[in-house]
Amino acid sequence: MKKFHIVTVAMLSMSVMAAPGFCETKKAEKIDGKAKFEQHCASCHPKGGNIVNAQKSLNKKALAANGIKSEKDVVAKMRNPGPGMTKFDAKAVPDKEATAIAKYILTTFK
Numbered sequence: 001m002k003k004f005h006i007v008t009v010a011m012l013s014m015s016v017m018a019a020p021g022f023c024e025t026k027k028a029e030k031i032d033g034k035a036k037f038e039q040h041c042a043s044c045h046p047k048g049g050n051i052v053n054a055q056k057s058l059n060k061k062a063l064a065a066n067g068i069k070s071e072k073d074v075v076a077k078m079r080n081p082g083p084g085m086t087k088f089d090a091k092a093v094p095d096k097e098a099t100a101i102a103k104y105i106l107t108t109f110k
């Protein structure tokens with residue numbers, strides 16, 4: 001009986017250790033653009049606005065007026081932002097994440 005107990009405990013702790021690894025692989029498959037936006041951008045762009053420069057919000061009309069029409073354009077803005085915006089290079093926000101954020105912006109703020 002005692003031996004059975006030890007085996008059970010050992011198996012349980014093994015599955016607990018395996019869990020974080022499983023989460024990592026899942027994260028790599030699909031990036032949550034919304035979560036990344038909240039993490040990196042929402043401080044200055046709450047709900048797609050712009051607290052620094054109200055003329056440059058993230059809604060479709062403002063973006064189009066400033067020549068930003070595709071995911072690529074949004075990513076380009078992160079890599080090479082205008083005055084007052086934090087620069088996000090590929091180290092801060094890898095391409096896949098940047099694209100997920102761009103997709104989120106273009107489909108969310110209208």
Ligand code: HEC
Binds near residue numbers: 078083084
């Ligand atoms: C420190 C504040 C700040 C943060 C953080 C920030 N931005 Fe900005 N953002 C700005 C400012 C200020 C501008 C206007 C810059 C200019 O004059 O070109 C801007 C402009 C933009 C524009 C162009 C909007 C337009 O209408 O022309 C896009 C797209 C954009 N930001 C995306 C992002 C994304 C994506 C993130 C997160 C990865 C982010 N920003 C994080 C301050 C910020």
